[in-house]
Amino acid sequence: MSRIRSLDPRIANQIAAGEVVDRPASVVKEALENSLDAGARRIDIDIEAGGSQLIRVRDDGLGIGRDDLTLALERHATSKISTIEDLEAVATLGFRGEALASIASVSRMTLTSNASDSVSDGCCAVAEGRDMSVTLRPAPHPRGTSLEVRDLFYNTPARRKFLRTEKTEFGHIDEVVRRQALSRSDVSFTLRHNNKVVRSLPAADDDGLLLRRLSGVCGEAFMAQCVSIEREAGALMLQGWVGLPTFSRSQADLQYFFVNGRVIRDKLVSHAIKQAYRDVLFHGRHPAYVLFLSLPPARVDVNVHPTKHEVRFRDGREVHSFLFSTLHRALADIRPGESAPSVA
Ligand code: ADP
Numbered sequence: 251m252s253r254i255r256s257l258d259p260r261i262a263n264q265i266a267a268g269e270v271v272d273r274p275a276s277v278v279k280e281a282l283e284n285s286l287d288a289g290a291r292r293i294d295i296d297i298e299a300g301g302s303q304l305i306r307v308r309d310d311g312l313g314i315g316r317d318d319l320t321l322a323l324e325r326h327a328t329s330k331i332s333t334i335e336d337l338e339a340v341a342t343l344g345f346r347g348e349a350l351a352s353i354a355s356v357s358r359m360t361l362t363s364n365a366s367d368s369v370s371d372g373c374c375a376v377a378e379g380r381d382m383s384v385t386l387r388p389a390p391h392p393r394g395t396s397l398e399v400r401d402l403f404y405n406t407p408a409r410r411k412f413l414r415t416e417k418t419e420f421g422h423i424d425e426v427v428r429r430q431a432l433s434r435s436d437v438s439f440t441l442r443h444n445n446k447v448v449r450s451l452p453a454a455d456d457d458g459l460l461l462r463r464l465s466g467v468c469g470e471a472f473m474a475q476c477v478s479i480e481r482e483a484g485a486l487m488l489q490g491w492v493g494l495p496t497f498s499r500s501q502a503d504l505q506y507f508f509v510n511g512r513v514i515r516d517k518l519v520s521h522a523i524k525q526a527y528r529d530v531l532f533h534g535r536h537p538a539y540v541l542f543l544s545l546p547p548a549r550v551d552v553n554v555h556p557t558k559h560e561v562r563f564r565d566g567r568e569v570h571s572f573l574f575s576t577l578h579r580a581l582a583d584i585r586p587g588e589s590a591p592s593v594a
């Protein structure tokens with residue numbers, strides 16, 4: 251008798267979910283990525299009980315047509331890539347076609363959407379973890395999408411046990427929202443927790459407003475003690491703000507690095523930045539920064555980890571020396587008393 255069996259899709263999805271969804275904040279991250287990929291201009295996030303009871307993300311993006319709604323919940327179903335060449339040059343935040351299937355397998359999920367301008371064309375797909383069967387029903391909804399996730403991990407008690415306090419989980423969600431809000435100041439974000447508005451970030455489309463977004467996310471103290479930088483070298487372009495050495499932190503909690511609009515964590519990047527600050531920061535202190543690196547998509551592989559937090563640069567050494575030299579020069583140029591950008 252054979253000992254090897256193909257796993258039931260339900261279990262396969264739950265295993266896959268383990269990689270993508272490890273806490274409520276990861277649901278919010280995936281939902282925000284989907285909303286941004288759909289061209290949303292406005293995103294509203296409602297959280298109850300740190301996200302363990304309810305996560306609702308509503309956008310005014312392209313929406314999903316009725317015919318696509320069931321497929322959207324299937325694993326490896328995506329509208330974002332179709333060939334291996336597409337994968338080589340991904341321009342969207344998502345591309346794995348896994349998030350919704352994973353979330354549905356570990357929660358009670360409702361996806362309501364409408365891809366037309368007539369509110370009555372809206373449609374709602376309900377998926378419940380256990381059997382993953384999807385039911386569709388008409389549901390009025392303006393153009394755009396609402397994702398509602400209730401009782402996260404209700405059917406995976408081991409995961410549910412790892413949830414921390416409501417406050418901690420909400421803190422992680424807030425952090426996810428802050429990151430996305432920094433990368434897209436042209437989109438407005440509202441974050442509510444237990445019906446209270448915690449963060450309200452209106453869309454910004456000029457420089458003054460961009461600084462206001464920066465201040466809304468990073469705080470006035472950072473604004474008063476940072477310098478803006480911008481440098482282009484060949485195909486690499488770096489833009490953003492770095493904290494003055496006087497604004498060093500005891501924790502690495504104000505460090506945002508984006509590659510082509512995607513927030514990432516990368517050893518090579520952290521190392522280059524740390525080196526640039528080495529002469530101006532006391533040992534044990536951490537710099538604060540918000541930096542956006544742009545480079546041709548083909549020069550960076552984003553398909554390294556399911557959460558897409560890691561990337562691999564085709565030419566890591568070039569990126570490292572570009573970052574180091576840009577920041578090193580910027581920090582060396584700072585003269586005492588130089589004024590920081592002001593908030594409009
Ligand atoms: P991926 O984002 O990797 O494609 P997901 O599982 O996150 O995979 O989503 C599956 C598909 O559902 C997406 O490719 C997209 O077509 C559609 N979709 C999901 N969320 C939204 C949204 N907020 N607005 C429009 N379409 C969406």
Ligand code: MG
Nearest residue numbers: 283284344349
């Ligand atoms: Mg996605």
